[in-house]
Amino acid sequence: MVSDSTWLTSGEITVIGRIADASNATLLAEIADSKVVYKPVAGERPLWDFPDGNLASREYAAYHVSEMLGLGVVPRTVFRDGPYGSGIVQEWIEEDPEIDIVELAQTDSDSIRKIAFYDLLINNGDRKFGHLLAVSPDHIYAIDHGVTFNSENKLRTVLWQWAGKEFSEIERDLLKKFLEIFESSDVNGLITDREIEATISRVSNLQDADTFPYPSPDWPAVPWPPF
Ligand SMILES: Nc1ncnc2c1ncn2[C@@H]1O[C@H](COP(=O)(O)OP(=O)(O)O)[C@@H](O)[C@H]1O
Ligand SMILES: [Mg+2]
Numbered sequence: 001m002v003s004d005s006t007w008l009t010s011g012e013i014t015v016i017g018r019i020a021d022a023s024n025a026t027l028l029a030e031i032a033d034s035k036v037v038y039k040p041v042a043g044e045r046p047l048w049d050f051p052d053g054n055l056a057s058r059e060y061a062a063y064h065v066s067e068m069l070g071l072g073v074v075p076r077t078v079f080r081d082g083p084y085g086s087g088i089v090q091e092w093i094e095e096d097p098e099i100d101i102v103e104l105a106q107t108d109s110d111s112i113r114k115i116a117f118y119d120l121l122i123n124n125g126d127r128k129f130g131h132l133l134a135v136s137p138d139h140i141y142a143i144d145h146g147v148t149f150n151s152e153n154k155l156r157t158v159l160w161q162w163a164g165k166e167f168s169e170i171e172r173d174l175l176k177k178f179l180e181i182f183e184s185s186d187v188n189g190l191i192t193d194r195e196i197e198a199t200i201s202r203v204s205n206l207q208d209a210d211t212f213p214y215p216s217p218d219w220p221a222v223p224w225p226p227f
Contacts, residue, residue: 005078007031008089008151013038013082024055024146025084028092035092037144040084043164047147053191055146056088061190062122062145068185069174073118073142075133093141099134103226111140116159117171120206120213121178122148127157129227149191151198153216156223162212175207 015038019026025043029036041054056079063077075091080091093176094102096181105112118128125147133141147154156167182203183196191199206213215221 005076006093007034008036008076009078009080013089015083017170019182027084029082029089031089037090037092037143038082038084038087039090040082040087042085042087044146046094050093056086056147057190059088059145061187062124062148064186065121065178065182066118066142068181069177069216070122071114071174073115073140074145075143076124090143093135095132095133099137101132101134101140102129104134104137104140105129106161108161109137109140111138112159113162113215115140115142115213116157116162117141117167117174119157119159121199121203123150123202124148125150125154125156127159128223128225129158142192145163149195149199151192151195153202154219155213155216156219156221158222158226160215160221165212167206167212172207172210173227174181175203178203179207 007214008031013029013031013036015027015029019028024045025040026108027038028037029186039056039059041056044055060077060079063074066072066074075093077090079088080086101197124145128142131142131144133143135141179200182200187196
């Protein structure tokens with residue numbers, strides 16, 4: 001895939017404002033005439049269950065997973081310096097305002113299933129409806145991956161409709177590929193070695209089970225609020 005990220009990596013960032021409902025310092029910004037999201041590490045609120053590293057590094061690692069498997073579910077993301085220090089900068093996605101994402105996300109749409117599958121790999125603890133951006137019914141982006149890769153199982157999502165369903169051939173191939181390449185990939189240095197090992201062990205277990213997991217009774221399986 002040829003994707004020129006030069007403008008995103010090195011263009012000057014002009015901050016326009018803070019995204020009101022965001023829990024951390026999530027900023028709306030512009031590079032040239034393009035809207036971007038800028039999340040500086042310095043604006044993060046610490047989370048009690050994520051002692052190591054920062055949310056931006058996790059978000060960047062999650063982007064790598066989407067790219068390394070060719071899923072393309074996460075908008076283009078870079079880790080770089082900016083007016084409030086280093087953080088992630090992500091392309092802004094214009095959603096189709098006609099699409100009801102809450103309704104669409106509860107169907108058996110393949111584009112939603114791709115994101116539900118992706119969340120298993122990154123151990124996503126925060127898959128809300130509001131973290132799904134639909135540009136069309138068949139093209140949905142996934143955002144906000146700061147709460148991911150915990151070494152404990154933390155899967156918390158609104159997308160449970162495939163629980164207990166067998167993986168498809170494509171998903172089986174993706175699990176295999178993930179296990180072949182994850183350890184030596186660009187995620188090195190972004191999350192801890194322990195989290196890398198825990199991720200590999202979790203994905204191996206998924207491969208053995210050959211099905212999407214059921215919600216665990218041991219932790220809240222649906223984020224609150226769900227949007
Ligand atoms: N790449 C993006 N494109 C379009 N809208 C976005 C993008 N990233 C974030 N947003 C909007 O900003 C809101 C807050 O962003 P989010 O990543 O959830 O931040 P936080 O980590 O603070 O919760 C999202 O719910 C969404 O409405
Ligand atoms: Mg959010």
